[in-house]
Amino acid sequence: xxxxxxxxxxxxxxxxxxxxGATTHQHAEHIHCVACGRHLDPAEFDAPAPTAKMLRCQHGxxxxxxxxxxxxxxxxxxxxxxxxxxxxxxxxWH
Numbered sequence: 001x002x003x004x005x006x007x008x009x010x011x012x013x014x015x016x017x018x019x020x021g022a023t024t025h026q027h028a029e030h031i032h033c034v035a036c037g038r039h040l041d042p043a044e045f046d047a048p049a050p051t052a053k054m055l056r057c058q059h060g061x062x063x064x065x066x067x068x069x070x071x072x073x074x075x076x077x078x079x080x081x082x083x084x085x086x087x088x089x090x091x092x093w094h
Contacts, residue, residue, distance in 0.1 A: 035069035
């Protein structure tokens, strides 16, 4: 006698949807410098004299960097591209 097929945990979660009160991380509104971890506002990228830049790795992923950390950020991205490991990002702070 065979058992009934059961849904996997992933399938059950997909059917139930998110838990009530669960929050999702909004990447577009919450940006940090990859090298120093400083919080960057979206306005810093579009200002007449921008104080932050978006850098792109060879894989095409974009990373934010403040002006003072561009050189250090490029070194981190070069290491990421060379070793194919995740970027060694600094801890976020506000």
